[in-house]
Amino acid sequence: MLIELINVSHVYQDENNVKALKNINLEINKGEFIGIVGHTGSGKSTLVQLFNGLIIPSSGTVKINGKNITNEKSNLKETRRHVGLVFQYPEHQLFEETVYQDIAFGPKNLGLNKDEIQARVNEVMELVGLDYDEFKARSPFNLSGGQQRKVAIAGVLALKPDVLVLDEPSAGLDPQGRKQLAELLQYLYQELEMTIILISHRMEEIAELSSRVIVMHQGEIVIDDNPVEVFSKEQKLHKLSLDLPQITEILHRLDERGLKVNTSLFSVSEASAEIIKALRSK
Amino acid sequence: MLKDITIGQYIARDSIIHALDARIKIMITTILIIALFTIDTFMGFGLFTAFVLGVILLSKISIKKVLKGLKPILILVLFTLFIHIFLTNGGEVLWSWKFISIESEGVYIGFFMVSRIFILILFTSLLTLTTSPLQLTDGIEYILSPLKRFGVPASELSMMMTIALRFIPTLLEEADKIMKAQQARGADFESGNLIQRAKSLIPLLVPLFISAFRRADDLALAMESRCYRGGEGRTRLHELEYKYYDFVALGMIIILAAAVSFY
Amino acid sequence: MSLIEISGVDFLYQNENSNRPALQNINLQIEAGDFAVIIGSNGSGKSTLAKLLNVLLTPSTGEIFVDGLNTNNPDNTWKIRQKVGMVFQNPDNQLVASMVEDDVAFGPENLGIPSQEIRQRVDKSLEMVGMSGFQKFAPHKLSGGQKQRVAIAGVIAMEPDCIVLDEPTAMLDPQGRKEVMETVEYLNKEKGITVVHITHFMEEAVDADKVIVMNQGEILHKGTPKTIFRLVKQLKEINLDIPVAVEVAEYLRQENINIPDILSIDELVEALC
Ligand SMILES: Nc1ncnc2c1ncn2[C@@H]1O[C@H](COP(=O)(O)OP(=O)(O)OP(=O)(O)O)[C@@H](O)[C@H]1O
Ligand SMILES: Nc1ncnc2c1ncn2[C@@H]1O[C@H](COP(=O)(O)OP(=O)(O)OP(=O)(O)O)[C@@H](O)[C@H]1O
Ligand SMILES: [Mg+2]
Ligand SMILES: [Mg+2]
Numbered sequence: 142m143l144i145e146l147i148n149v150s151h152v153y154q155d156e157n158n159v160k161a162l163k164n165i166n167l168e169i170n171k172g173e174f175i176g177i178v179g180h181t182g183s184g185k186s187t188l189v190q191l192f193n194g195l196i197i198p199s200s201g202t203v204k205i206n207g208k209n210i211t212n213e214k215s216n217l218k219e220t221r222r223h224v225g226l227v228f229q230y231p232e233h234q235l236f237e238e239t240v241y242q243d244i245a246f247g248p249k250n251l252g253l254n255k256d257e258i259q260a261r262v263n264e265v266m267e268l269v270g271l272d273y274d275e276f277k278a279r280s281p282f283n284l285s286g287g288q289q290r291k292v293a294i295a296g297v298l299a300l301k302p303d304v305l306v307l308d309e310p311s312a313g314l315d316p317q318g319r320k321q322l323a324e325l326l327q328y329l330y331q332e333l334e335m336t337i338i339l340i341s342h343r344m345e346e347i348a349e350l351s352s353r354v355i356v357m358h359q360g361e362i363v364i365d366d367n368p369v370e371v372f373s374k375e376q377k378l379h380k381l382s383l384d385l386p387q388i389t390e391i392l393h394r395l396d397e398r399g400l401k402v403n404t405s406l407f408s409v410s411e412a413s414a415e416i417i418k419a420l421r422s423k
Numbered sequence: 424m425l426k427d428i429t430i431g432q433y434i435a436r437d438s439i440i441h442a443l444d445a446r447i448k449i450m451i452t453t454i455l456i457i458a459l460f461t462i463d464t465f466m467g468f469g470l471f472t473a474f475v476l477g478v479i480l481l482s483k484i485s486i487k488k489v490l491k492g493l494k495p496i497l498i499l500v501l502f503t504l505f506i507h508i509f510l511t512n513g514g515e516v517l518w519s520w521k522f523i524s525i526e527s528e529g530v531y532i533g534f535f536m537v538s539r540i541f542i543l544i545l546f547t548s549l550l551t552l553t554t555s556p557l558q559l560t561d562g563i564e565y566i567l568s569p570l571k572r573f574g575v576p577a578s579e580l581s582m583m584m585t586i587a588l589r590f591i592p593t594l595l596e597e598a599d600k601i602m603k604a605q606q607a608r609g610a611d612f613e614s615g616n617l618i619q620r621a622k623s624l625i626p627l628l629v630p631l632f633i634s635a636f637r638r639a640d641d642l643a644l645a646m647e648s649r650c651y652r653g654g655e656g657r658t659r660l661h662e663l664e665y666k667y668y669d670f671v672a673l674g675m676i677i678i679l680a681a682a683v684s685f686y
Numbered sequence: 687m688s689l690i691e692i693s694g695v696d697f698l699y700q701n702e703n704s705n706r707p708a709l710q711n712i713n714l715q716i717e718a719g720d721f722a723v724i725i726g727s728n729g730s731g732k733s734t735l736a737k738l739l740n741v742l743l744t745p746s747t748g749e750i751f752v753d754g755l756n757t758n759n760p761d762n763t764w765k766i767r768q769k770v771g772m773v774f775q776n777p778d779n780q781l782v783a784s785m786v787e788d789d790v791a792f793g794p795e796n797l798g799i800p801s802q803e804i805r806q807r808v809d810k811s812l813e814m815v816g817m818s819g820f821q822k823f824a825p826h827k828l829s830g831g832q833k834q835r836v837a838i839a840g841v842i843a844m845e846p847d848c849i850v851l852d853e854p855t856a857m858l859d860p861q862g863r864k865e866v867m868e869t870v871e872y873l874n875k876e877k878g879i880t881v882v883h884i885t886h887f888m889e890e891a892v893d894a895d896k897v898i899v900m901n902q903g904e905i906l907h908k909g910t911p912k913t914i915f916r917l918v919k920q921l922k923e924i925n926l927d928i929p930v931a932v933e934v935a936e937y938l939r940q941e942n943i944n945i946p947d948i949l950s951i952d953e954l955v956e957a958l959c
Contacts, residue, residue, distance in 0.1 A: 181829060181862065315727055391934060391954060391955065394951065
């Protein structure tokens with residue numbers, strides 16, 4: 142078991158004392174691609190910060206690789222290198238003078254030597270699709286939004302985490318940027334066999350990429366299943382004010398109106414082919 | 424952690440202290456601060472402390488909340504105390520070891536300085552806790568406005584203050600976020616000696632400043648597009664207006680201040 | 687005469703990294719009461735165009751008239767800014783005051799409106815955007831969608847003829863986006879306020895009166911949503927999304943299934959069943 146939460150609750154200690162997580166039990170295995178969805182304020186960001194000890198829960202146990210991280214504060218640094226976390230708008234957190242230095246920040250903190258650092262920076266820049274020689278010496282602040290996002294993600298990948306957690310990584314990207322990001326995640330998951338945890342408001346993204354979907358509502362996990370199952374529960378999702386992927390919505394609507402189609406398809410091309418087939422056989 | 428800072432925070436309550444005119448409150452605070460530096464007896468400090476507690480009660484803000492605001496200045500206070508205790512000479516020698524000695528004068532002065540700092544911070548934080556930032560800046564603008572004749576840009580200064588106050592919580596939130604993002608990449612803000620810790624803050628400041636500048640740019644555009652062109656010809660949603668109890672309060676404070684200063 | 691008339695406008699940023707004009711030969715009319723949507727990939731000049739409408743920038747060549755007032759004439763600047771309000775992308779960077787009502791009052795205060803009338807305008811504007819009761823809230827305690835609606839109220843309180851919104855939904859979650867779009871549609875349909883809306887979300891363009899497609903500083907296409915979204919291939923070439931329903935319809939047409947011009951999911955389902 143990679144990540145295990147047992148009876149975890151969390152309350153933010155301030156004037157409102159919001160109960161952000163309520164009695165969560167969750168197991169995440171190596172090699173899963175988990176999509177987390179939920180209404181705003183449902184506790185998604187709080188949940189994923191438990192995975193690397195940035196938030197220590199008010200009660201309950203968090204185990205990473207079998208090790209309890211909730212009471213022994215000492216080894217959080219070790220945990221954080223296993224679980225890499227990319228926050229929302231990560232490009233707002235760039236700070237070094239060059240792209241190279243920014244990506245090297247993590248490896249440096251791990252205490253690697255110069256050659257190792259350079260090898261890693263080189264490797265992750267290639268992964269995210271930034272040409273090493275072209276970009277290494279450039280200031281991260283003079284890049285386009287999409288390129289900055291890549292630098293920020295490379296900075297986390299440079300820790301060589303086993304688990305990569307991304308909190309709304311595609312927010313604000315244009316269609317091309319979103320496509321490149323999806324391809325990167327797919328590559329990390331399939332070729333490098335990383336465990337990926339993705340928070341997103343775009344159901345299309347979640348449906349197409351993940352192998353397992355977790356739906357949060359008011360601090361609780363209300364659905365935890367594979368995407369086909371989750372997105373067949375149209376009524377329930379609507380009650381949680383969540384949408385279906387638009388293409389799936391179309392299939393559902395056609396199905397209701399008597400055009401017999403397979404409703405668990407998430408890509409436009411597949412769904413269109415399905416509709417064509419159904420129309421032809423009518 | 425950063426969220427504990429309450430400087431500049433305003434807590435809306437329905438109390439007589441909140442209802443006082445901002446200008447009066449600024450004047451009262453000024454008078455009290457001046458008076459504070461004229462007193463040097465235990466009696467005087469006792470009276471002041473009692474007065475502050477009374478005001479807190481009247482303001483309906485919990486004492487705990489107000490005291491929490493003192494936390495960030497604790498280091499400053501302790502520092503002052505040490506300096507005075509160890510470096511001021513005079514009076515009886517209470518304790519000595521090699522070249523260090525503690526003398527009674529130092530203890531007295533240290534105590535007074537610390538009390539002054541505490542009461543000073545309490546007064547000013549009470550002012551901001553009970554006065555909405557806008558009223559506060561309007562009050563300051565009004566009080567400074569006679570200086571406009573000498574070229575002091577009172578309206579612009581007060582607008583700058585309004586904006587600074589507006590963005591303190593946003594920047595603190597942002598700092599929190601950046602800190603977490605860097606911790607996630609192995610940065611360590613918690614261990615090491617003071618110098619190491621101070622050094623680990625540098626990567627935090629860069630993105631914070633950059634975002635502050637970006638915000639400033641955006642905000643300037645947004646303000647201009649909403650027809651902001653300096654203080655000239657601006658009206659106010661809340662015009663400041665004196666009421667009878669404003670003068671009652673002011674009168675009482677002058678008497679109190681005179682009393683503690685002269686005895 | 688149209689509410690906004692843009693004729694022969696070029697714009698070049700006067701600084702080092704601008705070898706190419708940000709806008710070239712822009713000609714465009716926007717009628718009073720229109721709901722116009724501008725789409726285009728990053729760097730295509732949308733924000734620059736928006737800033738020209740509000741005199742935050744003035745054309746390098748050409749002219750823009752707002753309600754008959756030329757933006758090149760400095761005497762008109764403040765009148766035009768009152769007539770054309772702007773809402774920007776980042777909800778955190780456009781609220782000035784620490785309290786909602788003070789922020790909404792900011793514009794009218796700058797216009798020198800008497801304080802009783804400001805009070806009325808503030809309350810009315812907040813009601814129009816569905817934020818009554820939030821008068822005393824601090825902006826940082828609001829959700830993104832709520833902040834944007836406060837920003838819109840701040841513009842409405844100046845009683846403009848037209849609002850220009852520069853990607854107001856880009857940083858919001860779906861819920862916040864819905865809230866903002868419903869507000870903008872209400873203001874347009876019920877209150878008759880002209881809207882110029884810039885967005886990357888194609889769903890937000892399907893109900894527009896007019897869609898304007900920009901690319902590399904030029905207006906590439908303009909027309910009704912139906913005529914624009916028929917150009918599936920051209921839009922994809924310049925890196926834009928297409929509403930899903932339109933994409934499906936396009937697939938069907940390629941297979942020689944006859945489908946009328948549709949934009950929304952509703953229309954697609956209707957056409958197929
Ligand atoms: N630092 C904090 N201090 C106090 N309360 C917080 C803090 N962060 C989150 N909360 C509260 O905890 C709850 C859960 O927040 P969280 O950020 O985990 O939600 P989310 O699902 O990530 O939402 P979103 O989709 O808006 O990002 C919310 O009610 C929020 O207001
Ligand atoms: N202040 C500026 N100085 C110099 N060049 C600028 C400035 N602002 C924008 N530009 C340039 O002008 C062009 C148009 O930019 P603009 O911001 O109008 O694009 P946009 O369509 O709004 O893009 P986005 O979708 O990214 O917001 C771009 O090439 C951009 O780099
Ligand atoms: Mg979140
Ligand atoms: Mg723009």
